[in-house]
Amino acid sequence: MSLLIGLFLPLAGTCLGAGCVFFVRDRIHPTVQKVLLGFASGVMTAASVWSLLIPAMEMSESLGRMAFVPAAAGFLAGIFFLLLLDKLVPHLHLDHDKPEGMKSSWARTTMLVLAVTLHNIPEGMAVGVVYAGFFQEYGGITMASALALSIGIAIQNFPEGAIISLPMKSEGMSRGKAFWMGAVSGIVEPAAAAITIMISSRIIPMLPYLLSFAAGAMIYVVVEELIPESAQGEHSNAGTLGFAAGFVIMMILDVALG
Numbered sequence: 229m230s231l232l233i234g235l236f237l238p239l240a241g242t243c244l245g246a247g248c249v250f251f252v253r254d255r256i257h258p259t260v261q262k263v264l265l266g267f268a269s270g271v272m273t274a275a276s277v278w279s280l281l282i283p284a285m286e287m288s289e290s291l292g293r294m295a296f297v298p299a300a301a302g303f304l305a306g307i308f309f310l311l312l313l314d315k316l317v318p319h320l321h322l323d324h325d326k327p328e329g330m331k332s333s334w335a336r337t338t339m340l341v342l343a344v345t346l347h348n349i350p351e352g353m354a355v356g357v358v359y360a361g362f363f364q365e366y367g368g369i370t371m372a373s374a375l376a377l378s379i380g381i382a383i384q385n386f387p388e389g390a391i392i393s394l395p396m397k398s399e400g401m402s403r404g405k406a407f408w409m410g411a412v413s414g415i416v417e418p419a420a421a422a423i424t425i426m427i428s429s430r431i432i433p434m435l436p437y438l439l440s441f442a443a444g445a446m447i448y449v450v451v452e453e454l455i456p457e458s459a460q461g462e463h464s465n466a467g468t469l470g471f472a473a474g475f476v477i478m479m480i481l482d483v484a485l486g
Contacts, residue, residue, distance in 0.1 A: 230371060234359055234378040235418040238351060241382030242417070245389025246410025249396075249403050256394055259466045264387030265458035266467035269450045270474025271384035272351070276450075278482040279377045280354060280443035283361070283369060284436040298436035305437070306350065306444025313346055314452070337396060337409060344392045344413040347453070350445030351381050352420025357438045359421070360428035364435075376485035380478040385414060 256264070281299050288295040318332035318339055327339050358377050361369035393410030397403055428438050458467030 230375075231359060231363075234375055235355060235421045237378040237382040238348075238355060238385050238417045239411075239414045241385035242348075242389040242414030243411045245386040245391075246393040246407045246414075248390040249393040249406045249410070252390075252394060256390065258461055259464060261391060262458045262461075262464055262466040263470035264391060265454050266470025266472075267474035268384040268387055268470075269454040269458065269467075270471040270476070271380050271478040272446045272450050272454070272474075273471075274475045274478035274482070275354065275377055275380055276443035276446045278479060279358060279373065279380075280439045280446075283358075284439040284443075286368065287436045287439075299440040299443075302437035302440030303444035303447075306441040306446075307448045309441070310346070310350065310445045310448040310452075313349070314448075317342060317346060337399075337401065340392065340396070341409050341413045344388060344410075345416050347388065347449050348385075348414055348417045349420050350442055350449060351385075352417035353424045353438075354442035354446060355381060355417070356421030356424030357428055357435065357442055360425045361435055361439070363425075364428075364432050372485040373482060376481040379485075380481050381417075383477065384474060385417075389414065 281303065284299040284302065285295050288298045291297060314328065316330055318327055318329040328343075332339070355374075355378055358369060358374045362371055362374045389410045392413055393406045396406040396409055401409070424438065424442075428435055455467070455471075458470065
């Protein structure tokens with residue numbers, strides 16, 4: 229039961245955010261959007277450090293001064309994995325007219341959802357690999373620390389759900405369809421988490437690599453997309469303040485519950 233709660237909390241956060249489409253009339257104010265994007269960046273960065281990279285290095289202490297190797301290798305692999313997806317999967321970011329990835333005739337709304345879905349893959353992997361570590365009693369990962377990561381990602385998924393659904397409503401889509409489009413983008417998270425758990429349970433010695441792989445994938449999303457989007461338009465410190473808030477909240481969750 230605790231596993232199911234942990235796996236589906238991030239999806240619940242996305243669905244709650246998408247539900248804003250029923251209560252908010254227009255598109256999110258640009259300043260608020262910057263704060264939300266910065267907040268999501270802060271949560272993902274803190275989660276990458278405290279929930280993924282540090283545990284990966286602690287699990288590799290037997291390597292002595294080379295304990296950084298699994299974390300570094302996995303981190304870079306995660307970066308290049310998301311880079312590959314970014315180049316191959318057709319997707320479109322908000323406030324952009326030119327799609328990225330391979331050429332496609334897919335609808336604009338489909339590519340918008342795919343852009344957010346790409347963000348959610350590493351988040352699902354992160355949740356899955358942490359829970360795998362707990363259930364295999366490997367690396368001292370506790371249920372509390374795994375739950376802290378699920379809660380943190382659920383919190384940052386709330387603004388992501390709103391950011392994808394509200395613009396679709398503004399473009400003429402019905403509230404119901406806009407909600408479902410936002411919610412669908414989060415379904416990949418429990419799926420990615422479940423797949424990661426199944427894989428990692430068979431290759432426990434690779435867990436440090438998988439933890440840091442998820443961290444690299446998340447940091448790619450932060451640096452390549454979320455932070456640049458939070459800084460677009462008129463100069464503002466809103467994104468920076470949002471980042472600080474998200475980072476501190478995730479850090480507190482991980483340390484207090486872990």
